[in-house]
Amino acid sequence: MKIVVAIKQVPDRDAPVRIDASGKWIEESGLQFAMNEPDAYALEEALRLKEAQGGEVIVLSAGPERVGTTIREALAKGADRAIHITADDLGTRDALGVAKLIAEAIKPESPDLILTGLQSEDLGLGQTGVILAELLNLPHASLILHVEATGTGLKVKRELEAGWFQEIELPTPAVLTIQSGGNKLRYATLMGIKKAKTKEFRAVSAADLGQSSAPTVTLGQIALPSKQRSTQILSGSAKEAAAALVEKLKFEARII
């Protein structure tokens, strides 16, 4: 099975957030970047499928030069080769624009399966995989926890809301977006890092993949939320505190 995994490099979760001069994005200098966690699960699923079925895992990522470290990490974990879509202006493209780049880069590979994480930890759009399927005219399923190859296609386990699941069968080639937590992630090893150095690492510039069209959706301003997370102590009698808590859970946390 030939699998393409589209991964994204995102700012580290612990990174301090400072808004840059433009007011449209965060200050990236001095930030640490890491592989988007759901994408790490997509990579893990791809590697497991390859180990079970044989085949090839191609990792693909778009972004500036710094993305190379994340791509190498994927190679170290076991991907066979890599495609880096070099682009310094991803921020000016909307989800469709980025997906078009990725789709163009994937087309010549004609993979049996395209995996990507459910969503990114930075923008959190959760759309790239689904749009890719549309652009490539492939069937898809999202929020997938487990993938099994059947003789004719795939059987996948999809997460529904409130603790429910569903099995879906679909033919290949297909696109799946992978939910975190379906597998345990493997760790990078010294041996993997050393092997990764000899693997194919191809760069293709965004300009070579087609013209960028004007975005249909634009991010105007960003702002820090007015209220940072802090503990609210609910006082009063047991009854009053309990009532206050239910109110908070319903309308502030919106959980129950």
Next chain:
Amino acid sequence: MSAIFVILEENGGHISRISWEALAAGTALAEQTSLPLHAVVIGSSTEALAAEAAAKQVAAVIRIEHALLNAYTPDGWTSALHQFLTANPATYVIFPHTYQVRDYAPALAARMNQVLIGDVTGIAAGPVFTRQLLQGRLNGSYKHASDGPCFVSVQAGAFRADALAVGSASVTTFAPTIEPSQIRTKPGAPFRASAQTVDLSSAPLIVSVGRGIKEADNLPLVQDLAAALGAELAASRPICDNGWLPMERQVGSSGQTVAPKLYLAVGISGAIQHLVGMKASQCIVAINKDPDAPIFEVADYGIVGDLFEVVPALTEAIKSAK
């Protein structure tokens, strides 16, 4: 004529709560733009749902109906809505931000050369749509910058459904053309994780109990609370060590790591071994009699008090709120 279309979803035979919230968002947008507000229901048999929607203050209700829309498939929904929106030009298409919408709305938008503005928490004048970035550490303001329809999905709880006004709208039906071959995925029936195996890691709500419960005989107190919430019961290590609850319910460094929407810690002081197992929870509530207990450091809401009083009161409050 252009309009706002709100796509409603069904849950347990009725329009889901979050769909009503999406309708509330649509109402707000309709007020801002003076565009007519239409509600849309999709399925193979939508009469009852349409009737529910028609009882709200909307200009019209549209039933998109086809036998192949019996069960949700992204191909079916995308195709049906694409045909509908092609025939009925929209300015805004509003969805509830559900797992189902996340599965097809981006493709639908892309098919119309648009991009969904997803998981919106607020709509300001403009309209400017607010959504969270960096996992809630930032808010971003989005604008639609194209001639085509603007697709928006709204986050659960962001709009108040209880403010919807009643009305009586007309109901029309739209029949899309769908071939069986167009539906490429075959969905199975929904199922729950087996009741025998405790899978805390996928539980959306968890009530967890610690040493503060004092004796095994007091456990029914928290069991009742968990039942009232529909939550899984978990525990810190000493409880499982004592054999009061089975080991697979242990949360922490030597047990399971969980990240539910709600983690309600009862009588847990918050040793590091426990914290590392639950710190990623979306909302943490702590009930403990010690105001200095470390669990309060990570909690969003805390009640300092005797759990033997607070827990029964909370169980009652939850029951009456449901």
Next chain:
Amino acid sequence: MFSFHATLAEPQHFSLLEKLLFAALVIASAGLFFQRFDPILRKILKSKNDPGFHLAPLGRRIWEFFSEVLLQSKVIAQRPLPGVAHAFVFWGFLAFALVTLNHAAVGLGVGFLDPTGQGFSGWFGRFYFYFAAAFALTCAVSIVGLFIRRFFVRPRWLGEKLSYESGFIAFLIFALMVTYLGAFFTTDASPTARALWWLHTLSLLIFLPLIPHTKHLHLVLSPVTVFLSRGEFSDIPPLANDDDFGLVAGQDLTKIVSLQAYSCVECGRCTEHCPANNTGKVLNPKEIILGLRSYLNDIGPATEEPLLGKYNSQEAVFQCTTCGACEFQCPVGIEHLPIIIGLRRGAVNTGAWEDDYGGKLFNQLERGSNALGISALERDKFIQKEAFPVFDGTQEYCLWLGCMGGYDPKGREIISAFARVMNHLGTSYGVLKKEKCTGDPVRRLGNDLVFQQLAEANLEILAQNNVKKIVAICPHCVRTIQEDWKAYGTPPEIEHHSEFMARFAHLLPQKPSDEKIVYHDPCYLGRYRNVYDEPRQLVQITGTLVEAPRNKERSFCCGAGGGLAFLGEESGERVSHVRAQELVATGATTVGTACPFCNTMFRDALAATDTPPQLLDIAQLIARNLPAHNSQ
């Protein structure tokens, strides 16, 4: 009384036939010895070279050889009774070396010790025979004692199976001594003397070829092993090159490892003190070494056959808390920690080790800043809340928080208490805005990739901030920064907060009381760093020091080390519970610790005992007596 009118036990008049027979036997015995010893020697020499090995400093090696081999210091100190018995046997052998040479020379008619002679040579001969006789006597008594211990007392760590071979060798040693001593009671030419001579000779010639394939190989090898140790305690070697991932296969075994594997005397001291083995786990450090020996015997070095599998189990290797009791105890110079950690490196660096908890820990440390997987923002919040000064290069000390000090609620209490002590002393200090885990757990678990990342990142942070001196509350941090980071740069000076406070003990509140405080020696402070007195000194200015039965160098682990704090539930009994019970049994009302990991392990373990004493770090013991106005 016997006298030297005869040449003691040395019949001078062997027939040619006897001489030929004797020569033939010597050749046969020596031949057999070399036939068996040669393949061992070849295996050791065929093993790869030890990366990072230096003979210097020679002085220390000579001293260790003198102390541990010649004086038998470790053998005696750690097991006094059998230790002394062993020392007498050993010294007996040394004293006998000259006698034995002479004995063989006599057999060929060229004896050189002549007790009947005139002048110095006669005097020396007489002196030496009596001298050796004294040793022969103590040796004979000792070997009988050791025999009784092995065959009748049967301590658990000697193994379940009785070693008849050891019994036979004990018999040979006994026979050697008796035949030597017996000769004092005969006359030179008597048939008894002749018989004794031959019995002595035969005992010797049978003993010699038995050496190479029994544990008595240590007679030959262990002096070399002690002399050629890797060096420091738990000295983890650097990886030699791009193809070195630790101990993966036979080809990774180094000369020192192979030498050590063949040196094991199977005394079981390592097992006796191993916390994992004592709590029902698979790990038995002695079996790890013997497993390697079997591997070398069956498969040999320079092969690609995995080391873990048939001969040693991965499970056992990952149960080690790296407390180092085994390495500390070993009388023949075996360095267990580099071997066990080497086997882990082999498994982790190649990805062969699959463990949910371990994988999670590695992933957390690949990405995040701490072993607990908590957001670094939580550390910032703690620093803000406590209003700790931020290190800016002007302060004398950098207070290293570590993962436990920065994120663990209990560890934070220790940091806060220590900060109060430093405020009281007027020390200028600051905390770093950013620090990462020192890499201790990944270092001990054998993940060289993540360890290198963490060490390099931290060294860079320290250099940027111009840090010259660090003080830390965690012995694991101290050890890792001071020793393990050396592979990637030059770490600043670092000390443990107990050492820091002890230096200023005279300026700290002196409030000795009747409160019985039992002090638990953390492995990484004690065995790893030789700090035993400083924390005790501090305990004594706040209460009455009580010792646990196992203390100082023989302290029993809390179970957290070696990354095990992060690996989930242990099999068998919990190490922390065993130790907690021991601490409670001292009757102390307070348990004093000096390591946040020990602290966190004992927190639960003590609570599970009937009368839990309070648990305080030494910083907390001191801080509680500080005047209140210093409590900001």
